[in-house]
Amino acid sequence: MPEKVVNVMVEGGKATPGPPLGPALGGYGLNLGQVVKEINDKTKEFEGMKIPVIIYVDPEKKSYRIEIGTPPTSMLLLREMNKDKGSGNPKSTKIGDISMEKVVKIAKIKMKEMNTSDLAKAVKQVLGTAVSMGITVDGKDPREVQKEIDKGMLNLG
Numbered sequence: 001m002p003e004k005v006v007n008v009m010v011e012g013g014k015a016t017p018g019p020p021l022g023p024a025l026g027g028y029g030l031n032l033g034q035v036v037k038e039i040n041d042k043t044k045e046f047e048g049m050k051i052p053v054i055i056y057v058d059p060e061k062k063s064y065r066i067e068i069g070t071p072p073t074s075m076l077l078l079r080e081m082n083k084d085k086g087s088g089n090p091k092s093t094k095i096g097d098i099s100m101e102k103v104v105k106i107a108k109i110k111m112k113e114m115n116t117s118d119l120a121k122a123v124k125q126v127l128g129t130a131v132s133m134g135i136t137v138d139g140k141d142p143r144e145v146q147k148e149i150d151k152g153m154l155n156l157g
Helices: 021-028 032-046 073-081 100-113 119-133 142-150
Strands: 004-011 050-058 063-068 096-098 135-137
Touching: 004 021, 021 032, 021 050, 032 050, 032 063, 073 096, 073 100, 073 119, 100 119, 119 135, 119 142, 135 142
Parallel strands: 096 135
Antiparallel strands: 004 050, 050 063
């Protein structure tokens, strides 16, 4: 019998045997307590954020393996800024400023899920999200920072 794939979104460090995990895994004969503990251990650094989790189940062997995704870029930006939500009107209302160092940190976290292995391109994707959320970077419009990256004016470390 082929492996079954179960996709769920859980709050970092706070998975429970109830929904969505319990109903999704209940028919496979797995030790739900063990699965929940492993998920919570792997997601505790993202506490308070929704995390994509993929569970690969072998129903015959009653075994599983877990892959943890990363939160959306917008959630990582908000966490770094200690904000609850982005701007409702990002063109005219800014919610705050973030350092380039933190943008690079987020890009490094997200790189495994992005369609690039180039740090500059990953940073530019994070900056694009910052534009749509009303976030400035080191006091500048993120589009200006993207142009500086294109011109080679920034060292991304």
